Amino acid sequence: MVKTHIKYTAAFLFLSAAGVFLTSCSKKKTLNIYTWTYYAPTDVVEAFEKEYDCDVVITEYDSNETMFLKLLYGGAGSFDIVFPSQDYVEILMNKNMLQPVNQELFTNKDKINPKILEKATYDPEMKYAVPYYFGASGISVNKTKVKGTYERTWNIFADPQFKGRASMMNDYREVIGDALKYKGFSVCTKNKSELKDACTHIQKYWKPNIVKFDAEGFGKDFANGNLWLCQGYAEVIYGEVPEEEWDEKIDFFIPESGGPSYLDSMCILKDSSQRDLATQFINYIHEPENYAKFLDFFRFPCFVNPEAEQYMETTPMYPASVLENCELKYYIGDNKKDYSDQWEKIIN
Structure with a gap:
C-alpha cells in the first residue's frame, strides 16, 4: 500500500x-x-x-x-x-x-x-x-474446495477436514485473541489461567490442522487452492482472488462472538x-x-x-454490523511477556 x-x-x-x-x-x-x-x-x-x-x-x-x-x-x-x-x-x-x-x-x-x-x-x-x-481479521473458507458443512466459530480450526490446508496469522495478539474470544474471555485478559486455557486449546485442537502461521502469503495460497481455510484480513484474500471469482470461492466471516480488532x-x-x-x-x-x-x-x-x-x-x-462484538487489542503493558511466552510454545 x-x-x-x-x-x-x-x-x-x-x-x-x-x-x-x-x-x-x-x-x-x-x-x-x-x-x-x-x-x-x-x-x-x-x-x-x-x-x-x-x-x-x-x-x-x-x-x-x-x-x-x-x-x-x-x-x-x-x-x-x-x-x-x-x-x-x-x-x-x-x-x-x-x-x-x-x-x-x-x-x-x-x-x-x-x-x-x-x-x-x-x-x-x-x-x-x-x-x-475500525477493522478486524476474520475467517476465509474456499467454497470450491470444501464440500461439507463447517462451524462458523473460531473453533473451525479444529475441524479435521482442513488438516494441512489451514493457516493462521503469525501474530500472537490475533491468534491467541481468537482463542480467548472463543473461550469467552477478553482478548486483553491479564488473567494467566485464562491465557493458558486459550493457548492450550490452540495447541491441542487447532495447531494439528495448521500448515503454517503466516501474515503475508496466505492470500496467494488461498487463491491458488493450496489453502482452504485462512485466518486473516479480508482485503488480503479479496486482493488475490479475481473479482469474478469472489462469490464462487470466498466465504469470509467474523464469528458472532467477535474477535480481536x-x-x-x-x-x-x-x-x-x-x-x-x-x-x-x-x-x-x-x-x-x-x-x-x-x-x-x-x-x-x-x-x-x-x-x-x-x-x-x-x-x-463484509457488513459493518459484524464488527460490533469485536474487541480492541488494547496495550497490555507488562503482560506482553506472558503472551509472547505462550506464543513461543505454540509455534515451536
Missing part, C-alpha cells in the same frame, strides 16, 4: 542583467503526514490542498513499531499528523507525544459513530485521537506547528463524501462514519 504525494514549490529566478539573484518560494503552508501505506485517498488529499491552499507531504510506514521508533528517536518534529493503532495511541498519549485536536475546527465530530467511541476507552472524547478506520486514528503530534491545518485535514477526511472515497478504495465496511455509507459506490467485503 504505497502512496507518496510530494510537491516542490520553490522556484529560482536569476536576473543576470541586473546582477541580482532572487529566490521565489511558495508562501503555502505544508502539512506533513506520517501514515500507513496507501492509507490516504489521493483525490481527497489533492482536493484538500486546493481548498486550503497548502501542500501535503505524505511519508509511509508499514508497522506501528516502525512508526513509533522513528518518532521516538528524532523524527517527531518532522510530522504533523500520524495514524497509530489503538495500543500505540495509548503509548503516545502516555509519553506526552500528542497535542489536542482543535475542537472548534473539528465540526464533523458528530459524524463519528458513538459505538466506536465506546470501544476507544483511552480517548472517548477524541481529545487526542480521531478514529479513522484494531482502530487506526488520526493524531496531531506535540511538536507540530500546524495544529489548525492538521485539524482541518482531519475534519475534511470526515466529510461523509470524502470518507466514502477511502472506503470505496479498499471496499471497507462503513463503521466509523455511518453517514458516509450513502455515498459509497462499491459493496463492502
Whole structure:
C-alpha cells in the first residue's frame, strides 16, 4: 500500500542583467503526514490542498513499531499528523507525544459513530485521537474446495477436514485473541489461567490442522487452492482472488462472538506547528463524501462514519454490523511477556 504525494514549490529566478539573484518560494503552508501505506485517498488529499491552499507531504510506514521508533528517536518534529493503532495511541498519549485536536475546527465530530467511541476507552472524547478506520481479521473458507458443512466459530480450526490446508496469522495478539474470544474471555485478559486455557486449546485442537502461521502469503495460497481455510484480513484474500471469482470461492466471516480488532486514528503530534491545518485535514477526511472515497478504495465496511455509507459506490467485503462484538487489542503493558511466552510454545 504505497502512496507518496510530494510537491516542490520553490522556484529560482536569476536576473543576470541586473546582477541580482532572487529566490521565489511558495508562501503555502505544508502539512506533513506520517501514515500507513496507501492509507490516504489521493483525490481527497489533492482536493484538500486546493481548498486550503497548502501542500501535503505524505511519508509511509508499514508497522506501528516502525512508526513509533522513528518518532521516538528524532523524527517527531518532522510530522504533523500520524495514524497509530489503538495500543500505540495509548503509548503516545502516555509519553506526552500528542497535542489536542482543535475542537472548534473539528465540526464533523458528530459524524463519528458513538459505538466506536465506546470501544476507544483511552480517548472517548477524541481529545487526542480521531478514529479513522475500525477493522478486524476474520475467517476465509474456499467454497470450491470444501464440500461439507463447517462451524462458523473460531473453533473451525479444529475441524479435521482442513488438516494441512489451514493457516493462521503469525501474530500472537490475533491468534491467541481468537482463542480467548472463543473461550469467552477478553482478548486483553491479564488473567494467566485464562491465557493458558486459550493457548492450550490452540495447541491441542487447532495447531494439528495448521500448515503454517503466516501474515503475508496466505492470500496467494488461498487463491491458488493450496489453502482452504485462512485466518486473516479480508482485503488480503479479496486482493488475490479475481473479482469474478469472489462469490464462487470466498466465504469470509467474523464469528458472532467477535474477535480481536484494531482502530487506526488520526493524531496531531506535540511538536507540530500546524495544529489548525492538521485539524482541518482531519475534519475534511470526515466529510461523509470524502470518507466514502477511502472506503470505496479498499471496499471497507462503513463503521466509523455511518453517514458516509450513502455515498459509497462499491459493496463492502463484509457488513459493518459484524464488527460490533469485536474487541480492541488494547496495550497490555507488562503482560506482553506472558503472551509472547505462550506464543513461543505454540509455534515451536
